[in-house]
Amino acid sequence: MGSRPPGLLFLTSLLHIWHCAGGQGSYTIDTVLLTIEPRNTVQSGTAVRLRCQVSVSHSNIPNLKHSFQLTRDDVPIYTKNATEDTVEYAINPARAADSGNYDCRVSVKSKAKASNSQKLDVKGLQTPTLHLTTLTPYENEEFKATCSAPEEKGPLIFQFYLRFRTGSPKVIKQLSQGGNSSTATLRLSHIGNCILYCDYEIRLVSGNQKSNSSKEAELIVKALHITPIINILPSNNLSEGDIIEVVCRVVTPPSNTEVFLTKDKVILKQVRAAALSHKFTVREDDSGELVCKAEWGSVQKETSQRITVRSLFSKPQLTVETTDVVEGDHFKLTCSVTIHDSNKIDKKTMQYSIFKDNTEVANTTTYFTVAQLSASGNYTCNATSHSLTRTIVKESQKYVVKVKVPVSEPVLSVVGGTLFLGKPFLLSCYSQRGTLPINYTLYQPRIPNDVKVVSKPGEKAIFNLTSITQISDIKNILCHATNSQLNPPMAGTGEQLLKWSNIIEPVSKPHLTTEPRMEDISEGYNMTLVCSVQSGSFPINFTWYRQRKGFLDYKISWKLKESHSISNVKGDHAGGYYCQCTNPANETKRSAIIIIGVKMAGWKKGLIAVFCLLFLMAIVLFLFYKKRLPKLKRRRTGTLSVKAASTKVQRLSLTQAEVNKAANATPGMMGKSIWSEHVSGSESDDNCSTSTLEKREPQYSEVQLRQADPSRVPVKQGTDTVHGEVRNSQQGVQEVADARNISQTETVQ
Secondary structure (H helix, E strand, O other): OOOOOHHHHHHHHHHHHHHHHHOOOOEEEEEEEEEEEOOOEEEOOOOEEEEEEEEEEEOOOOOOOEEEEEEEOOEEEEEEEEOOOEEEEEEOOOOHHHOEEEEEEEEEOOEEEEOOOEEEEEEOOOOOEEEEOOOOOEOOOEEEEEEEOOOOOOOEEEEEEEEOOOOOOEEEEEEEEOOOEEEEEEEOOOOEEEEEEEEEEEEEOOEEEEOOOOOOEEEEEEOOOOOOEEEEEOOOEEEOOOEEEEEEEOOOOOOOOEEEEEEOOEEEEEEOOOEEEEEEEOOHHHOEEEEEEEEEOOEEEEEEEEEEEEOOEOOOEEEEOOOOOEOOOEEEEEEEOOEOOOOOOOHHHOEEEEEEOOEEEEOOOEEEEEOOHHHOEEEEEEEEEEOOOOEEEEEOOOEEEOOEOOOOOOEEEEOOOEEEOOOOEEEEEEOOOOOOOEEEEEEEOOEEEEEEEEOOOOOOEEEEEOOOOOHHHHOOOEEEEEOOOOOOOEEEEOHHHHHHOEEEOOOOOOEEEEEOOHHHOEOOOOEEEEEEOOOOOOOEEEEEEEOOOEEEEEEEEOOOEEEEEEOOOOHHHOEEEEEEEEOOOOOOEEOOOEEEOOEOOHHHHHHHHHHHHHHHHHHHHHHHHHHHHHHHHHHOOOOOOOOOOOOOEEEEEEEHHHHHHHHHOOHHHHHHHHHHHHHHHHHHHOOOOHHHHOOOOOEEEEEEEEOOOOOOOOOOOOOOEEEEEEEEOOOOOEEEOOHHHOOOOOOOO
16 A cells, blocks of 8 residues: 555544544443442451443543542542543451442543442441559549440440449440540449440441440449548537637548538638648628538548527618608618627627718717718618627628709600601600609690609600690690609690790691682683692692693792692693692692683684574575575576676577577677576576676686577577677676677588
8 A cells, every 4th residue: 555645644643633632532331330349248357349340332532531439328438530441449358337338430521320339238346345544443533444446447336334243234424436446434433343344336327236345344443531520619509709610630541632621612721631720700690511521533522510600799780761862951870780699798888880982981870961962872880899808890781872863844855856746756854953763754635644764874754655636735745753752743844845846737638729710710811720728837848730631830838828820721721630738747638629611712602603603594595495496497498597606617508599689689789688688597596696796807608509499490400609708897787798709600400
């Protein structure tokens, strides 16, 4: 064979490269096969291999790439891109966590296909091992226990069991870990021998599998003798002011033992030793339990004793004569006590002090002063008892004195500053002066009273009023403010609202009228639409509308009525009209619709009357001539008929005998003869007026000769056409031209 031209070889190579790169070749995935070796069911620890093989048919596509993806229970575990048609995935060693349904999915360019699912079942679980940090723990001592299965995979659930020599095991701890081991912190309170062991559980899609139990570990739980002994000297029954000593002691404790003395969860003393001692002077509120606690590591043991402290005198009590202290009033504070043990306490030796905000203001049992704002504060008093062996000081509870400032006259105002009559609004009642809290009471006619309590500075009493329709109702509103039962309330009236608030009254329903009255509206005249309201705050917006036509006019006015004018009224102005009104109250009111009819103009009425009369006359004339016409036609037989019409040519009908007669007569007589016959015929046939005949313009007529009566003119036959000129004479009579000027055309047989 001959060698190919270089150019053709180059083009072939380019075409092949483009064909491969562009992926224009056709292909199809025939099969995808997944196999598990050595078999689908194996024992734990066996080496397993997954083989995925694909078969693709294509049109000579070189280096075709395959994308392999292996999944277990629909979770991807392995992916690979390769030109080979087979991939392998090794599981060595296989464990129970590897059990599941496996699939292989192969993608070739835009096509993909999956194999049939293959199930791998790995039998058996590794036996766990148990490790303890100690085999001889003390009672309630914490120690660590670790259960592990290092060869297993996946999330394992570990369980720890405790069993005594006599009895069934019970689960004392269960842990779910992501790994293959778990460590638990255990604490045993039972003294003596016991057995611990563990196992684990793995959760698979196909179900849970549980392992065998670990080897049992035997523990000896030892008793820890650190319970303390508590002694209280001189005794447990005490009087306030006595000095006592509390001793806590632990017999033969282990090293690092701590001893605590507590009362009401408060540590009074703490030592790291076998014993402690604590002295203190008891008070009335020291009655209760004293707890002695010994602690070693996480082990604690305690002992307690209760002490009772008798009160020699009560806590002082501070009182005020009046509950409400009003500015300017006098008030008195009194400090007093009750003696419980007169053998140990002499009331005469008691000393008292009164304090305001921790500053002494009096050293007696009473404090008397005038109430001022500066007198407000926290008051207490102390009672002190002195003896040779003890000094007892007791303090009363705090008494808060708040000097009340009387309320000032409340001010009423509308929230927002604008009151719309007929709409709900918020009413504010506020006193600028006055000690809080202040009680505000709103009074309205025919409405239950409403009470608001204000306790925050600057806060106003806000009342929700449904609506007020008349300005007169505002005057009847009353607000009382008070902060003391001893002083009368201060009142605010509705007159303040009228003075300080912007009151908006909605417009009333508008009324639409016309000028002139509706029954007097005629064509050609002007019409005014007057829209008026009885009441409403200014400015008022007036809007006029026409039915089926819409908007006509819009005006803003400071008056209660406005008008819209329509000039040169025509018939098409008839129809329905109405107006709408609104103002800052934003309530639109609409008038009733009025129907306006436009009368016809007078000259049109006269014209119509004339036309009607003419029409009736025409009908009468028509009927008259229709009745007379047949008789006139019978009379006109053989007469000359002339129809005059301005300069039009008119036709005359003459017989041959009449023409001959006219020719033989004198010229003047001929004209008169013809004219007399013409006039007689025209008067009976045509409705021509004398004024028409008096026109001087020449009129022409065409004369036709009709067949003569054979008895009268036996000699000639034919038709003669005579042209004549009809003129108006100076006297207003029509004349016929000389017969000599008439051309005759005869046809003689």
